[in-house]
Amino acid sequence: MTKNADLLARRNLAVARGVANMHNIYAERAENAEVWDVDGRRYIDFAGGIGVLNTGHRHPKVMAAVQRQMEQYTHTCFQVLPYEPYVALAERLNSLAPGDAPNKTLFLTTGAEAVENAVKIARAHTGRPAVIAFNGGYHGRTMMTLGLTGKVVPYKAGFGPFPGEIYHAPFPIEVHGISVDQSMAAVNNLFKADVEPARVAAIIIEPVQGEGGFYVAPPEFLKRLRALCDDHGILLIADEVQAGAGRTGRLFAMEHSGVVPDLTTLAKSIAGGFPISAVVGRADIMDSVGPGGLGGTYAGSPLGCAAALAVLDVFEEEGILERSLALGERLISRLRSMAQSYACIGDVRGLGSMVAMELFKTVDGKPVADADLTRQLVVKAAERGLILLSCGMYGNVIRILVPITGSNEVVDEGLDIIEGCLESLVQG
Numbered sequence: 001m002t003k004n005a006d007l008l009a010r011r012n013l014a015v016a017r018g019v020a021n022m023h024n025i026y027a028e029r030a031e032n033a034e035v036w037d038v039d040g041r042r043y044i045d046f047a048g049g050i051g052v053l054n055t056g057h058r059h060p061k062v063m064a065a066v067q068r069q070m071e072q073y074t075h076t077c078f079q080v081l082p083y084e085p086y087v088a089l090a091e092r093l094n095s096l097a098p099g100d101a102p103n104k105t106l107f108l109t110t111g112a113e114a115v116e117n118a119v120k121i122a123r124a125h126t127g128r129p130a131v132i133a134f135n136g137g138y139h140g141r142t143m144m145t146l147g148l149t150g151k152v153v154p155y156k157a158g159f160g161p162f163p164g165e166i167y168h169a170p171f172p173i174e175v176h177g178i179s180v181d182q183s184m185a186a187v188n189n190l191f192k193a194d195v196e197p198a199r200v201a202a203i204i205i206e207p208v209q210g211e212g213g214f215y216v217a218p219p220e221f222l223k224r225l226r227a228l229c230d231d232h233g234i235l236l237i238a239d240e241v242q243a244g245a246g247r248t249g250r251l252f253a254m255e256h257s258g259v260v261p262d263l264t265t266l267a268k269s270i271a272g273g274f275p276i277s278a279v280v281g282r283a284d285i286m287d288s289v290g291p292g293g294l295g296g297t298y299a300g301s302p303l304g305c306a307a308a309l310a311v312l313d314v315f316e317e318e319g320i321l322e323r324s325l326a327l328g329e330r331l332i333s334r335l336r337s338m339a340q341s342y343a344c345i346g347d348v349r350g351l352g353s354m355v356a357m358e359l360f361k362t363v364d365g366k367p368v369a370d371a372d373l374t375r376q377l378v379v380k381a382a383e384r385g386l387i388l389l390s391c392g393m394y395g396n397v398i399r400i401l402v403p404i405t406g407s408n409e410v411v412d413e414g415l416d417i418i419e420g421c422l423e424s425l426v427q428g
């Protein structure tokens with residue numbers, strides 16, 4: 001029996017079924033954009049632990065910073081005995097976040113917790129209850145964030161009721177026939193049919209939908225949402241848990257549109273593999289919550305703060321944003337050239353290195369999302385040594401979250417595997 005098979009058998013007996021595994025490949029060690037499993041097989045990692053590893057597995061500077069921190073203290077709880085790395089990281093994010101107004105920051109542990117707290121802050125600031133989110137959006141697995149998430153299966157089914165006063169509108173996706181005008185009309189229709197704007201605390205949006213399918217919010221849409229929020233005293237929350245931390249070629253994805261949100265949530269790649277999340281926002285809004293209203297035992301852990309400070313150093317010292325743009329161009333041009341040969345690739349898109357391709361089949365002369373082919377591609381790629389991730393409302397999107405620090409050789413090797421798999425799955 002292989003070690004992977006043995007671990008799978010143990011896992012099936014010991015671990016809750018609800019935690020699905022995309023691959024039955026047990027990791028043993030990892031370095032930058034490569035992972036080796038317990039049976040000694042090497043894989044190229046195009047998943048990055050779902051967008052956590054923009055600076056790669058075990059970046060030496062991140063590892064050294066965490067090691068230094070471990071020698072000093074690992075936990076005091078910021079609310080009990082505060083520490084400098086928390087303050088230093090807040091100062092740094094405050095100055096980097098979009099907008100001219102002074103910012104303040106709160107640290108937590110997970111992306112969902114950041115979103116929960118952004119909603120708490122928005123409600124405290126506005127004194128209003130309602131939140132508007134978008135179809136296909138993903139905000140986490142806690143009750144509020146599941147409520148905000150705009151996809152029922154597999155996330156929400158069976159877990160309700162969710163907190164009240166959450167409303168959804170369609171996200172503008174041209175390739176699926178939803179225009180910016182239609183999305184705006186749907187938001188305005190919520191004000192007619194469901195909730196008056198004066199009851200709405202916030203609109204939350206991912207500048208690039210992550211789990212939903214790597215759809216980029218058109219800048220025009222973000223601008224119109226900003227204007228709508230300003231007209232009605234509603235706060236705009238940018239959920240940058242997946243799109244942030246340089247993935248799109250800017251530290252904050254919202255920078256591409258020039259739209260300044262009131263609050264931003266961050267997590268995943270801000271700390272290169274260590275669990276920490278943040279809400280960054282306008283100081284007057286952040287300070288709407290009184291002392292004791294925010295926090296958490298592990299929130300803003302010293303190890304997470306040390307890792308995130310090192311990640312920001314790496315961004316500055318190693319030109320990660322420029323590399324993200326160049327990597328994005330490399331990925332897009334190669335996938336577009338594959339699309340010339342494989343008709344199943346119906347759309348290739350991205351912002352910076354947040355890149356995806358969408359797979360279709362033709363039924364009765366019309367393109368239909370091909371979730372089966374997408375699943376087969378993920379399985380076959382793993383057989384050939386590439387870890388891929390799918391996503392999307394229709395399960396037909398292959399997204400690429402390879403470490404931005406991955407070398408061109410390794411990235412090209414991964415792309416070659418994708419092409420080889422497509423060749424054998426659809427025979428050109």
Ligand SMILES: Cc1ncc(COP(=O)(O)O)c(C=O)c1O
Pocket residue numbers: 050110111112113115138139140141206210211239240241242243267268
């Ligand atoms: C946009 C977005 N928000 C929130 C979350 C939830 O983050 P976490 O899984 O760390 O709770 C995710 C996770 O994928 C995400 O992509």
